[in-house]
Structures are given as structure tokens and as C-alpha cells.
Amino acid sequence: MFNVGKAVNQDTSIRLGVDIGGTFTDVVLEVGEKQFSTKVLTTYAAPEDAIVDGMLQVCDRAGIVPANIDRIIHGTTLATNALIERRGAKTALITTQGFRDVIEMRTESRFEQYDLNLQLPEPLLPRQCRYTLEERIAASGEVLIELQRADVEVLVDRLKAAGYQSIAVGLLHSYINGNHEQLVREVLAERFPTAMVSLSSEVSPQMREYERFNTVVANAYIKPLMKSYLGRLAGRLAEEGVGCKIFLMHSGGGIISLEDAAEFPVRLVESGPAGGAVFAAHIAARYGLDKVLSFDMGGTTAKICLIKNQSPKTSRVFEVARSYRFKKGSGMPISIPVIDMVEIGAGGGSLAHVDAMRQIRVGPESAGSEPGPACYGRGGDRAAVTDADLVLGKLDPDNFAGGTIKLQADQSADVLASLGEPLEMDSLTAAYGLSEVVDENMANAARVHAVENGEDLSEYTMIAFGGAAPLHAARLCEKLGVDRLLVPSGAGVGSAIGFLRAPSSFEANRSVYMRLSAFDADHIRHLLGELETESTRFVLGCDATSDIEHEFKVYMRYTGQGWEIPVVLSAEQARNPDPQTYSDLFERDYTALFGRPVDGMDIEITVWSVNATTPAAQVSPLAPVIEGDSAPVAGHRPVFDAALGQQQNAAVVLRDNIEPGQTVIGPAVITEDETTIILPASRAAQLQSDGCIDITLQEQTATTDSAQLGAST
Secondary structure (H helix, E strand, O other): OOOOOOOOOOOOOEEEEEEEOOOEEEEEEEEOOEEEEEEEEOOOOOHHHHHHHHHHHHHHHHOOOHHHOOEEEEEEOHHHHHHHHOOOOOEEEEEEOOOOOHHHHOOOOOOOOOOOOOOOOOOOOOHHHEEEEOOEEOOOOOEEEOOOHHHHHHHHHHHHHHOOOEEEEEOOOOOOOOHHHHHHHHHHHHHOOOOEEEEHHHHOOOOOHHHHHHHHHHHHHHHHHHHHHHHHHHHHHHHOOOOOEEEEEOOOOOEEEHHHHHHOHHHHOOHHHHHHHHHHHHHHHHHOOOEEEEEEEOOOOEEEEEEEOOEEOEEOOEEEOOOOOOOOOOOEEEOOOEEOOEEEOOOOOEEEEEOOOOOEEEEEEEOOOOOOOHHHOOOOOOOEHHHHHHHOOOOOOOOEHHHOEOOOHHHHHHHHHHHHHHHOOOHHHHHHHHHHHHHHHHHHHHHHHHHHOOOOHHHOEEEEEOOOHHHHHHHHHHHHOOOEEEEOOOHHHHHHHHHHHOOEEEEEEEEEEEEHHHOOHHHHHHHHHHHHHHHHHHHHOOOOOOOOEEEEEEEEEEOOOOOOEEEEEOHHHHHOOOHHHHHHHHHHHHHHHHOOOOOOOOEEEEEEEEEEEOOOOOOOOOOOOOOOOEOOOOEEEEEEEOOOOEEEEEEEEEHHHOOOOOEEEOOEEEEOOOOEEEEOOOEEEEEOOOOOEEEEEOOOOOOOOHHHHHHHO
């Protein structure tokens, strides 16, 4: 494809970010300060094919060859999809005698309290794939029943004869004492060396057996698949001349090496959405915004994340594959550090149907990229969100994805007419209903997420990215009462750009129970020192050459409570622990969350955590813009305004033709290669100096006062 690559300045950094989504694979090449991007349809059978295709396209535009690339950072939904679709390896679980059914019994919580016909999700492994050993370790780490090597050898021979590919080992209280799990691995290495092994004491060394066992099973289940894929990817890229290292985005918002990702693939489960949150946090820092609602909508799902003080909210447990109307508790809990976000099946490819109550429902089923929505002309025969967007005038059929995909408006109209037929709706009305349902689903998810975190969204600024988000973001703002919306440059490939902004990081955590009344300062110093060393080792594996920073965190609760809250420690407080300081920090954070502390109760610590990270990417100061005239209009077309319930004659503006400071008054459509921004009649927009489209209420001035802008940055 290339003859001769253009000469590249040796001091110029060249990095490639790749995000595999359910519908599109996004590729971004950064050559110094210049960016080149593309979207290609995801190739499910061999995902690496889409990556190579996209890489060659952006390299061609930049005038370089793949050998010039210095670093590749990759995020993928493959791990998530394998868990949801149950396409993992033949896996066995080895656990303590009497605890074989923990992953099936789950916890006592009912995610739908009043449903008498409640059906719990099936465990990832059926009962016949779960095996036990006679051994027992106490919660203190004391060995109560010694594990006999001969028993392990007999079991391993059974597993080998059964033809298992991957083995998960989750023994009782191994988070505090992993010696028995290590013995099982030794025997497996001797007698069954072809099996891949995952130990819960390494994958998720935290208390709560159900979550820990489920996490190690998930890791083992997808390990062969991900290891094979990552190996094929490295091989294909090498064939194209790529000689640089490849890194993976992990769920906690940082990058890890290819080798560590292959060993702990469960940490990749939310890698794509995590990149989007990092991207939004970077924009928030540039604008000096402390309260941001990140909205990422692609072809398959929509992700919503709260970003406070320019940092995404994090958690150490999350769920994948929720099976019951997206109810919390109906999925598989994964106990690893993760950016906390709500994810729903609402994307451009989400399919609609009419239920028994004669209501339009959207998702979670998606058309994906094969066959895709009906308008792709690839055999889709059911109405998707993209079909509704096309019929409502939000999309230009001749310029979708930069003109690489021609949309078939007549096919969209046909499937929407079929959707609306039971409700006696024409195709336009059905499209309106479908669009409003999906927007209300996303708005409800945002409201619930905000309430759960004690936040008022009217105080927030929305940052929208992903191929479909700018089409729906302004309507979401209307529903949520959010006054300001930012659509950054490169919004269509935001997660891939986020990969290039992410630090090298790794969070190590461990469950060690301790009450403040039995505070052991020496033990704490030793424990946090071990975690600091462990997390630093992973970051150094990413060739980190800059200074490594450490964040210390403990999870605390009152004695007798079921769940903990995270309390952040300074390096001084971690290295010189004091019980009164820990108590004061906990009661401050507890009061902020629940209004008041609880007097007379002892406090306990259950989990200790150290996150090692390279410094965050530098944020360029934002230059103020001078108010300009109206942006040039390329034409007009009818676009349906949901708030008004009617079509409007909207101005069509090319984003590339807008100069900083120029304004666009709604109703309008702002188009670019990778996405389209819909500006309803209630909103006005202005282009900022960094390329962001700043969208505000029409009643407010659509310009930003330079003095205020200077103060915020």
C-alpha cells in the first residue's frame, strides 16, 4: 500500500490508539500534535483484521509507514462480549470442600424484590465443572486443615483426562494466605502443563467469596481466548512492519503491558469505556470543570460516568452481563478496580420491538456490524436507533462515516413502518417514538446514577463523544436539565483518543481485616509497602521512565455494616499510620455521604489499596476566543425536533468550516466525518479555540466571556 514513507522527525512521537467496539473499530494516529482517525466496521471472526485495515488508512493519510509507530495502545470489548455470549474456554473451578456452589448460590440479595417468578442468572460454570479439595484456611490466615499434595495430584489427573483448557483456583480465605493455591498451581504445572491457570489470590485478593470466585472464574474463562487474540494481533502487526510495543487499556483507566493483559484479561472487561472516561476527564481539566457528566454512545451501548474534580469516579466491584432489565445484582460481579459507570444497551445498532403492553422497547439486543441496522443494506430486517436517526433527518445518507457507508433511507422507512404497524404509526412517528424511548432510557440511567452518588445533574456539564452521542446529547440535556454541553474535536473516536491520554497505572489491593481498636501500625506499613512494590512493578512493565506516583486508599466501615467506603490517604498518612487520623478521615467522608457519623461504634478496615501511576498527561492552557459572526451555512434540511414534536428546517454546517468564535444557532446540524451534532431549537453553539463545540441554552449567550474563560483555566 505504501511506496516510501515520508521522513519523520526523530523527536516526533507517533502513537496509535485502537478501540474495538461492538459495531465499529476506531483508530486514531497521533503524529506530534496532528491527529488522523478513521472508523471501520468491526470484523468479529478476526478482530485484528479491522485494526490492520484502520491502521493502514491513517498511516496513508499521515504519510508514514507502520514501522514509524512508536507505541500502540489498544482497548477492546472482546473480553466483555465473551462473558456475555458465553464463548469462553472449557474451564474448571477448584475450590474448598463445601463451597462448590458459591457461584450459584450468589448472595441473599434479590435484585427484583417482589418478582415471585424471579430467575437468577446461570453461573458461568455448571456444577459438573466445579471441583473441591479438602483444605481449610481461617479468616486470620491460620491453616486449619492442611492441603495434601496427593489429593491435588489425583484431582489434576481427573481434570487433564476431562480435557479442560483453563483452571480457576479459588480457595476459602486465600486472599489472606495463598499458600494452598500456590501448591495447586505447582501440581498443575507438573502434571497438566498445557492448562492455563488463574489463582484468586492473584486475580482478586479480596474478601467476599462469591465476588472473588466469580472474578477468578471469569479470568480463567476468557484467558485462552484473549491470549490467542493478543498473540494473533501482535503477529499481524509485526507482518505489517510494526516493531513497537503494544499496550492494553485496563478497566481502571490506565494502561498495562501486553503480557500482563494476557495474564489478567478480566482487567480488560471495561477497557473501551474506561478510555472514554479518561478522554472526558482530559477535556474537563482543560476547561477547569469540576462536575462533568461523561456521555459515550457508540453502536452497541451507551456509557454514563460522573467525573468530579477532573477525575472519573472509581469502584472495586462492578457487574457485567446484567440479564434483568439492567437491574443491579442481575449480572456477574467482577471484583477488580474499575472506573464506575452505568452502561445500558442503547447504541446506534440497538434494535426495537413492540412488547405485550403495546409499548416500544429498545435494546439490549443489537444489530452490531453484521448485519448492522437496516439502512446499512447488509440484510438487517429490524428497526435500529440508526434507522430512526436517518428517518428523522439527523443523518445524511450520502455522508455517513465520511461517505464510506451509503445509508439506505428507504430500507429504514420500511422497517420502521413494520415496527409502527401494530401501533398504527407511520414510519416517521415510529422513528420519533423509538428515538424518545432510547433517549429516555439513557436519561433515566443518568438520573439513577446521579441519585446513587448524591449528585444534582443540573450543576453538571455534559461532555459527549462516541459515534452516536452527539446525535442524542442535546436532547438528553433537555431531559436532564443540563445547561451546557461540550462536543470535543474527534468526538466520534473519543475512547481511542482517551487511550493516548491514559497514564501507565496499576492498582494492587488486598483484604486484611483490622479494627481501629486493634490498630497495628507496623503491620500497616509493611502491607502498604508490599502493595506499593507490586503496583510499581506492573507500571515499570510498561516501560515507564517518568516518575511514578502512588495513591493510597483504605476501605472502611463501622463494625457490623455490610459495605465500606473508600478513604484516600496521603503518602505521609500511609507511611506513618495513626488510628486517630484514620478515624477522622473516615468520619469526614462518612458524614459527607450520609449526613452524620455514628457515635460509639468501632471502625474497621477491610481492603487496602495502592495505585501506582505515571503523571497525568499535560493539559494545554485554553486560549479565549473572540466572539465571531455566524458560521457559514452549507444548506438546509428537515430535522425532527423531539422537544417541539415537529420537523424544523435546520441549517447544515460543516464543522471544518467553522472558525473559533463563530456561532451556530439551532435548529442546525453540524456535520463531520465520524459523527453529527444535532442542535435543537433550544440550543446555540460556539467553536472554542481547542476545537470543542460549546453548546448552551439559547436564552444564554452562546459566547464565552474571555475573562471567565481565562479564570477557569
